[in-house]
Amino acid sequence: MGVRLLIEFRDVSFTYAGSEQGKSIENVSLTIPEGKVTLLCGRSGCGKTTIGRVINGLVPYFYKGEITGDILLNGESILNKKVAERSGMVGSVFQNPRSQFFNVDSTSELVFGCENMQFPRDEIDKRLQETVDIFDIKELEGHSLFKMSGGEKQKIACASVSMPGPDIYVLDEPTSNLDMLSIKELSAVIMQWKAQGKTIVVADHRINYLRNVADKIILIDAGHVVWEKEADEFFSMSDEEAHAYGLRSLKESVSCKKRDSDEGKTVEDFIVKNLAFKYEDGTGIYVKDLRIPLGSIIGIVGENGAGKSTLVRCLCGLQKSSGSFYMGDKRLSQKQLLKESYLVMQDVNHQLFTESVDEEIRISIPKEKKAEQDEAVNRLLGDMDLSQFGRLHPMSLSGGQKQRVAVATALASDKKMLFFDEPTSGLDYEHMKEFSERLRAVRAAGATPVVITHDIELIALCCDHLILVSDGRVQWSGRCDEAALKKLEEHFESKSFRKNKAKGAKMKKQKSPAARIWELGESGHRQIISSVILAIFGVLAGIVPFVMASKILTMLISEQRDFNAYLPYIVIGLAGYLLNTFLYVGALGISHKATFKILKEIREKILAKLPKLPLGTMMEMQSGKLKTTIVDQVEGMEITLAHMFPEITSNVCGFFAIWIYMFVVDWRLALLAMIPLPVGMALMFASMAGYGENYAKSVEINTAMNESLIEYTGGIEVIKAYNQGNESYATLKDRCNANASFFYGWMNRCKTNIYAFIVMAATLITVCPFGWIFYQKGSLSLEKFLTIIVLSICVMGPILAIFDFVDQMAKMGTIVGNVDAILNAKEQDHIAEDDGKESGNDIELKDVGFAYNENQDAVLKGVSLRIPEGSKTALVGPSGSGKSTIAKLIAGFWDADTGSISFGGKDTRDIALNKLYDKISYVSQDNFLFDDTIMENIRMGNLKASDEEVIACAKASGCDEFISKLENAYQTRVGGGGAHISGGERQRIAIARAMLKDAPIVILDEATAYIDPENEALIQESVAKLVKGKTLIVIAHRLSTITDSDQIVLVHDGKIEAVGKQDELLKTSPLYKSMWEKHIGTREEVVA
C-alpha cells in the first residue's frame, strides 16, 4: 500500500574519471517515491548533484568514470540506458541559464526536445500550445533567450523540459541565479508538476522555498546518505540544527543576525548624482542622488532585471553613463572610477590571467610600491588564506579559491570599492558564512565591499547598508536592520503582485503608432495598399516633367532652334504632370474611403469592448473623456491616416527613384548630393534631443499657469474683499510670463530644426562645384551635369515631406494610446451563462489582492474574510485602508487580482454578472438620479414593479412625506442629476430603490456619512427596514452606528487587522480602541 517507489539506487558508487578526491558517492542506496517531491540536500560537493546525474544518465555517459551498483526505474535496471534514451522519461533543469539553452529564441528551445525525440509536427504544435498555456508564457514566445531575465529563462527551461512529458524531473540547483520572486514562481511550477503526478527530484542549497512543497528530504554528506526525513519532521528543525548539517535556513523569512558593535565605521561617502543610462530599447536606469557610506558592507538587492548589474557597471566605470561621482568632496572621472573600483564577476574565470596565483597578485601591485612587492604578496596570500596555493595555476583552484585570488588582486591594487556580482549563488551555509567573513576582512583591509545579491541570508548575516533597486531606480537606501529586511520582503510581495497584473500588457506597448493603426484597421488593408501603389506610380510620373525639363535645358544650351524638336519632350513632360495629379487624387480618394472604414472599425471595437469592462472601471472613466476619445480623437486621426500611408510610402519610393536615376546618370555626383542629408539629420536630431523633457516641462508650466488662473478667478470674491488684488494678479502675471517665455525659448532652440531643413535641401551646395570640376576635367558632359542639377533640386522634396509626418505621428501616438487604453483594459472574466444553480449567500474572501492600476501599489494585500448569510458586518478603518474596495469587489465592480471571492462556495467568476448584480444592492454616499420622474427613478431597482409597489417602498424608506410635498408628487422630474432635492432626500430615494430591488445582500458604503442629524435618524430608520433579514455590509466612519454588528472588521493598510464584536475589539485591538475613543470624544464635544 501507500506510495509506489519509482527510482531505486542499490549500492551505487561513482568516481569521476581523473578525480583525485576519490569516490564522489559511495554505496548510496535510496528510494525516490512516485508522484512526490524529493529534496537532496547537503554541503557543497557532497554528491547530491552526482545523484541527480545518475538519474538522468549524465553519469556515467557524459561525465565518465567508474560506476558500481545498480539503479532501477520501476523495478528495471536503467544503468545501460544512454542519456538520450532516458530523455523521454527524465527531464533535467540545470543551474546555469547561460549554458542550458541550445537555441537562441524561446520557441525553438521549447520544441527542441520534442524535435530530437522525433515527435510529429502536429503533436509538437499541440503540446506547444498546452505548455504555453500551462506555464503562462505567451508573452515570452519567440523572443531571444539572451534578452530574458534569469527568472524568465528558468521558466522557459522548465517549460521546455516538460514539453515531451517526462515522468521524472531532476532539478540541479535551479534557484542559484533567481530572485525571491522567481523562486516563488519556480516553486509554483514544481507544485504543478506534482499535481500532474510527476516525480520530482531537487538538489539545491536553498531550501526554504520548498517548505510545503517537498515530501521527502534526503541528507547527503561526503557521498553517503546520512538520513531520510519526512517533510514535517524536517521543517520543524531549528535553523541551528540545519546549519549544523551545513544547510541554509529553513524559515521563509530571516532575521537580522548582525550585532551593532560589528558595524563598520563610515569614513566618507561615495556620492552618485544624476546618473542616467539608457539601454537600446529605451528603458534605462536613473539615480538622482545616492550615498554609499564607505567602510561599511553594502548590499544591492532587487529583482532579476531591475538594473542592479548595470548600475554597478556604471559605478565601476565599466559602463559610460552621464552623472557625477564624488568620493567625499573629490569628484571622480570615469577613468578614476575604474581605478578606484573592482568588480568580482560571477564567473571569476574571466579575471584570472596569469600562470600562478603569485604572479596574479604581483602584476596588480601599483608601480610605486614595487619595492615592498614580495612582502605585500605574502601578506595578501596570508590574508586570503591562499598561502599554500601561491605557486599553483589559478585555473586549477576551486571556485571559492579563485574568488579569493580575485579579491587579493583587487586589494593588491589598492582599490577602494570591491563589487561582487552574486558571489554566493550555489554556496552552502558554511561557504556562505565563510564568504561573509571574507567581506569583513575586506572591510578591515580598508576597502568597501559592495555585494549584488539575491541571497537574503547573506544580507542578514553581514550587510551594514542596503540599497534596493527596482525598475532602474534606487527605491530605497539605508541602514540594514530588521525593518529594512521587512521592507525588502514587502517590496517583493508587491512586485509579484504587480507583475501578475501587468502580464499581457507588456508586449503590446512597444509597437509604433503606425503599426498599431495598421493592425486596428484590418478591413481597410486592401484599399490602402492599392492607394499606396497608385501614389507610388503618381510620384514616378511626377519625376517625368523634371527629366524632360533637363532635356529641354540641354537642347536650349546647344542652341537648338527648331521648336518641333522640343515638342515631344514638352508633351511627355505635361503628360507626366497630368498623370501625377490624376494618380495622386485617385490615391487619396481611395485612402480616404479606407480611412473612414478603419475609423468605423476602431469605434466599433471600442463600443464592443465597453460592456466587457468591469463596472468599476466604467464608473471611473469620465463619460466626457470617453466621448472625446471615441468621437473627437478618433475623428482627429482621419487626415493623418488618410495621407500617411500613401504619402510616406510614395515619397520614400520617389526619393529612391530620383536618386537611383541620378546614380545612373553620374554616380559620383549622386553620392555627393547626399552629403547634406546626414548633416541635416544630425542637426535635426540635435534639436529634437530634448523634446521629451521640454514637453514635460511645458506641461508642468502650463499646469502651474492654469492653477493660478483658476485660483484667481475662483477666489476673486475673497481677493476683492481683502483687497489682495495686486498681489494675486502679480503671481498670475508671473506665471503667464513664465509660460510664454518658456515656449519662446523652446521655439528659439528649435531654430536648428529650421536650419536642418535648409541644409538638407541644399544639395546644390555640393553638386554645383564638384559638377563644375568634373565638367572642366571632361569627365562629365554638360547634358548630364544639367540633368543632375535639375534632379538634385527635386530629390529632397519627398524626404522633407516625410518629416512633416513625424510631428503628426507623435499626435497619433497619443490617440492610439488612449484607444488602446480602452481596448486593452482588463476585462471582467465571468462566464456569460452560469449553470443556473442557486448558490447560497455566505460570502467568503480568500487571500484577495487587488490594485486599481497596474502601476499602483496594491490596495488589498491578502484579505480573507467570511460573511455569513443574514449577518451584519461592519468594515471600519482609517481612510484609504481599503474597506470600500473590499465592498466594491464583493459587489462585482471589479474582479480580485489574486485570491478568490465566493458566494455560498461558488467562485464569483462562475456566476454570470447579471446574476451577481441581482444579489446585491449597493447604496453609496453619492447616488445618481436619472433625469426622469421620481417614480421611474425608484423603479430602477426593479423595472417590473408596479406603481403601488414603488410607493410602498417610498413610504417604507420615509420618502413619501417629502415626495408628496413636491409639486407633481411622484411625477416630479428630478433633472440634471437630481439637482433640486437635498442630499438626505436623495439618499432616501436611493434606499427606496434598493428596497424595491429586494436583493439578499445590502452594502451601505458610508451611506449616512454626510447627512445632518435630523436626516440621519430618518435614514437610520429606513435602513433598518431595508436590511431586515438580509446580509448587511456597512462601511462606516461613525463607529457608534455599528456597535451592534455581528462582526466588526478592522481594515488597515490593505490587510485585515482584527475581526470581532465591539467589546472584543475594544479589548484586543489597540487601533480600534483608539479609533473608538476619538469617535466618542468628538461626539461628546458635539453634544456638549
Next chain:
Amino acid sequence: MNMPESGTEEVLINFDPRTKLLLLIVVNTVIISDSGSPVIWWLKIAFVILVFLLLLDMKKIKMSILYVVIYALAMLGDHILVSGSINGMSMGGLVLRIVVYLIERMLPSVMLAWFVLHSTKVSEFIAAMQKMHLPQTLTIPFAVIFRFFPTISDEYSSIQDAMKMRDIRFGTGIGRGIEYRMVPLLVSVTKIGDELSAAAMTRGLTTDTKRTSYCSVGFHASDAAAFAMMIAGSVLFVTGLIWG
C-alpha cells in the same frame, strides 16, 4: 550586448538557410573579385544595395545606413585615387588605398555574414542541413558553432572588462596580451560548451537519429527570387570576366 535578433522581429524576407549559403558564395565572390569591367562594377553596386536592403529588413536601420555611407565614402576615395588627385604612392595615399581597398572588398561580405548569422535560427539551420542529407555528425557541431558566436562575444567582453579594471592592456606585450585574453576565454567557453552538451543530451540530442523539425524550412517565392538573382549575377559576372 551583441545578440542575435532572430525570431524577435517581424521580417519580410525569410530565406531558407540554403539560399543564404548561395548568397554568401555568389556575393562574396563578386565583391572580392578585382576586375575593371563595368558590368562587374554595376553588379557590385547591386549586391551592396542588396545587402543594405537585407539589413534594413532586419530593422537595423542605423547600422545599414552607416554601412552604405561608409561604402559610398570608400567609393569616392577610390575615385579620387584613380583620378590622380592624390599621389597613390605618398604616405597618405598608401593609407587611403589600404583603407579603401579593405572597405570595398570586405565590408559587404562582413555585413552579409552578420545578416546570415543573425537571421538564422539554430533549428532552421539543422533542418536545412538535414534536407541536404548531410550527416548529423557534421550538422550538430556546426549548429553548436552558431550558438556559440553570441556566447563568445559575451565572454570576450567580460574579459575585456576584467582587463580594464586590472589596468592590463597590450602594454605588457602582444604575446602576453593575447595569452591573457585567450586563456580565460578558452576556459569559460569550454566550461559552457561542456554544460551545453550535457543539457542538450538530456534533451535527447544524439547524432545517430534524425530529428523532426518544428520550423518550416523550404523554398518560397523570396528564395526563388534570390536564386534567380544569384544566377543572373553569376552569368553577368562570368560575362564580365570574359569580355571585360
